[in-house]
Amino acid sequence: MSKKLTAFLIVILFGSLFLSTLQFRIVGAVENSWTTKKSMSTARGGLGVAVVNGKIYAIGGSNNDAQLAVNEEYNPATDSWISKSPMPTA
Numbered sequence: 001m002s003k004k005l006t007a008f009l010i011v012i013l014f015g016s017l018f019l020s021t022l023q024f025r026i027v028g029a030v031e032n033s034w035t036t037k038k039s040m041s042t043a044r045g046g047l048g049v050a051v052v053n054g055k056i057y058a059i060g061g062s063n064n065d066a067q068l069a070v071n072e073e074y075n076p077a078t079d080s081w082i083s084k085s086p087m088p089t090a
Contacts, residue, residue, distance in 0.1 A: 037076075037079050038079050039081075040058055040081055041081055042063070042068065042072065044062060044063045044070065045061055045063075046061045046062050047059060047060050047068075048060055048061075054076065054077075055074060055076075056073070057071065057072070057073055057074075057084075058070075058071075058072045058073075058074070058081075060090065066090070067090035069086040069088070069090040070086055071084040071085060071086050071087060072084065
């Protein structure tokens with residue numbers, strides 16, 4: 001049984017210390033082109049990112065006013081973000 005392997009690079013633009021953003025983009029290794037995907041629900045910069053079981057988690061960060069305890073999950077198969085339980089503290 002053969003499995004099709006797909007290679008891709010995920011680049012997420014999160015802004016900087018003074019700029020929060022909702023923007024989310026992916027560049028394909030084979031296509032070599034940028035695709036804008038659905039934006040995160042909460043604009044922020046300086047957050048943590050992890051990929052687990054093919055889903056991307058955007059955790060914490062700040063929005064120029066305060067630290068955030070926000071936790072969102074992106075599903076590439078459906079191009080959608082869902083809110084997960086927030087962190088206990090920001």
